[in-house]
Amino acid sequence: MIERRDFYIGGAWVAPQSGAACDVIDPSTEEPFAVISLGGQADTDAAVAAARAAQPGWAATSKAERSELLARILGLYKARAEDLAQAMSREMGAPIDFARTSQVGAGAWHIKSFIHALDMFEFDRPLGSHAPGDRILMDPVGVVGMITPWNWPMNQITLKVIPALATGCTMVLKPSEIAPLSAMIFAEILHEAGVPPGVFNLVNGDGPGVGTQLSGHPDIDMISFTGSTRAGIAISKNAADTLKRVHLELGGKGANLIFADADDTAVKRGVLHCFQNTGQSCNAPTRMLVERAVYDAAVETARAVAEKMEVGPADREGRHIGPLVSATQFDKVQALIQTGIDEGARLVAGGPGRPEGVNRGYFVRPTVFADVTNAMTIAREEIFGPVLSIIPFDSEEEAVTIANDTEYGLTNYVQSQDGARCNRLARRLRAGMVEMNGASRGVGSPFGGVKRSGNGREGGIWGLEEFCEVKAVSGWHEEAACHTHGHGGCDCC
Numbered sequence: 001m002i003e004r005r006d007f008y009i010g011g012a013w014v015a016p017q018s019g020a021a022c023d024v025i026d027p028s029t030e031e032p033f034a035v036i037s038l039g040g041q042a043d044t045d046a047a048v049a050a051a052r053a054a055q056p057g058w059a060a061t062s063k064a065e066r067s068e069l070l071a072r073i074l075g076l077y078k079a080r081a082e083d084l085a086q087a088m089s090r091e092m093g094a095p096i097d098f099a100r101t102s103q104v105g106a107g108a109w110h111i112k113s114f115i116h117a118l119d120m121f122e123f124d125r126p127l128g129s130h131a132p133g134d135r136i137l138m139d140p141v142g143v144v145g146m147i148t149p150w151n152w153p154m155n156q157i158t159l160k161v162i163p164a165l166a167t168g169c170t171m172v173l174k175p176s177e178i179a180p181l182s183a184m185i186f187a188e189i190l191h192e193a194g195v196p197p198g199v200f201n202l203v204n205g206d207g208p209g210v211g212t213q214l215s216g217h218p219d220i221d222m223i224s225f226t227g228s229t230r231a232g233i234a235i236s237k238n239a240a241d242t243l244k245r246v247h248l249e250l251g252g253k254g255a256n257l258i259f260a261d262a263d264d265t266a267v268k269r270g271v272l273h274c275f276q277n278t279g280q281s282c283n284a285p286t287r288m289l290v291e292r293a294v295y296d297a298a299v300e301t302a303r304a305v306a307e308k309m310e311v312g313p314a315d316r317e318g319r320h321i322g323p324l325v326s327a328t329q330f331d332k333v334q335a336l337i338q339t340g341i342d343e344g345a346r347l348v349a350g351g352p353g354r355p356e357g358v359n360r361g362y363f364v365r366p367t368v369f370a371d372v373t374n375a376m377t378i379a380r381e382e383i384f385g386p387v388l389s390i391i392p393f394d395s396e397e398e399a400v401t402i403a404n405d406t407e408y409g410l411t412n413y414v415q416s417q418d419g420a421r422c423n424r425l426a427r428r429l430r431a432g433m434v435e436m437n438g439a440s441r442g443v444g445s446p447f448g449g450v451k452r453s454g455n456g457r458e459g460g461i462w463g464l465e466e467f468c469e470v471k472a473v474s475g476w477h478e479e480a481a482c483h484t485h486g487h488g489g490c491d492c493c
């Protein structure tokens with residue numbers, strides 16, 4: 001049993017002041033393999049106080065100092081890649097090869113990308129030639145409370161911690177209590193890289209405990225949250241009394257519009273993307289909308305891909321998918337598969353229960369439903385499991401209507417060889433992101449949604465701006481400005 005009961009506060013690992021023990025479960029075996037503590041108000045207060053005390057000093061560092069720190073973090077992150085992969089694989093069930101490449105890789109990609117974005121970022125900008133005495137200063141927002149989910153642990157944590165460090169913010173991170181171990185390794189990396197005491201703090205806890213204490217805390221300036229829409233609403237309400245800024249990255253119900261002129265691999269690509277990470281991705285293309293002329297062929301391809309998809313334990317190497325993360329998720333996905341059948345969708349592959357021969361672990365069968373209507377529960381709710389819903393359409397207009405008829409708006413996808421149509425749809429789909437013909441978004445592209453998918457944008461320049469306050473200054477003396485430091489107008493040189 002791994003024991004990781006301490007929190008990282010003020011630059012050291014400290015024992016909890018009021019920590020209840022919490023088991024971390026291996027979803028492949030359903031057995032606990034580690035124990036952490038769930039913090040209480042005194043632990044949260046101590047972490048917030050440490051972050052508050054460190055804030056002025058950290059805000060006064062130069063852009064170059066912070067950039068060098070990020071480079072050291074990247075080097076150490078790569079050196080600890082295998083530790084991070086093993087931790088994530090065990091705590092949230094990502095098959096080890098997928099954990100090594102995608103889960104760990106996503107974090108490295110973000111750190112690298114933010115180093116580049118920081119290099120280009122202007123903390124001190126002229127308003128325009130019409131107002132030479134005006135200056136726009138991008139100040140750090142202050143102390144940030146960060147609350148992250150279990151499904152892409154390093155992806156979510158680096159998307160918050162790295163831009164906060166880069167912009168001069170200090171922070172308290174509460175990782176998911178379901179997958180906390182990789183976050184604690186990340187804290188070790190930051191410590192070794194030389195992040196000054198108090199700049200980064202980590203307190204483990206659950207939503208009703210540390211999560212709620214952070215969102216309502218009077219000494220926190222901003223909450224950056226990734227997780228469910230349910231929790232995003234609770235956090236927004238609890239943060240309202242202190243009027244802190246709330247940045248939300250929430251759930252999704254992505255539509256993948258497949259037209260008759262789509263390339264030959266579009267359907268297969270869509271199914272694999274839906275099942276990736278055992279369907280536990282906010283941007284998963286879970287509603288496959290298919291033009292009637294190629295509908296039957298698409299259903300057949302989806303069936304074949306799902307039936308070939310292997311499911312297996314997280315510690316086994318290979319390209320299979322792993323279990324769902326928890327008993328709660330297992331029960332939820334099983335219930336939704338049953339609801340799909342009860343509401344009249346046509347089950348094409350998979351179905352309720354575990355895969356054949358498996359009687360332990362939160363494993364589910366890769367499942368495909370056809371003849372789904374957009375009114376059915378499986379087309380409306382975020383399932384967060386390897387379950388694909390296929391819906392036919394007859395015209396581009398109808399496809400857009402179905403795609404936009406959802407509470408969510410994170411990522412939509414378009415598959416068509418008609419360039420004009422693609423561009424038209426990119427404008428008409430109501431979502432934070434539109435990905436077309438399998439082209440992934442480039443380095444520095446902002447990630448985020450609209451409607452119930454949230455309001456934040458993470459990554460690149462936009463990801464840095466999220467952690468800044470825009471300060472407008474008039475009567476600026478350009479001849480006296482400091483050009484060594486990133487914030488403009490210090491007294492040092």
Ligand code: NAD
Nearest residue numbers: 148149150176206207211212227228231234249250251282
């Ligand atoms: P969750 O909302 O249950 O938990 C996420 C985090 O919030 C955890 O750390 C949890 O302890 C905390 N939390 C829960 N209730 C809280 C409350 N009332 N106050 C404060 N904190 C609270 O979500 P999850 O099950 O861990 O993650 C899955 C969800 O995350 C899915 O809905 C998925 O779509 C979403 N997600 C979104 C993105 C994105 O960028 N849009 C990325 C990944 C995951």
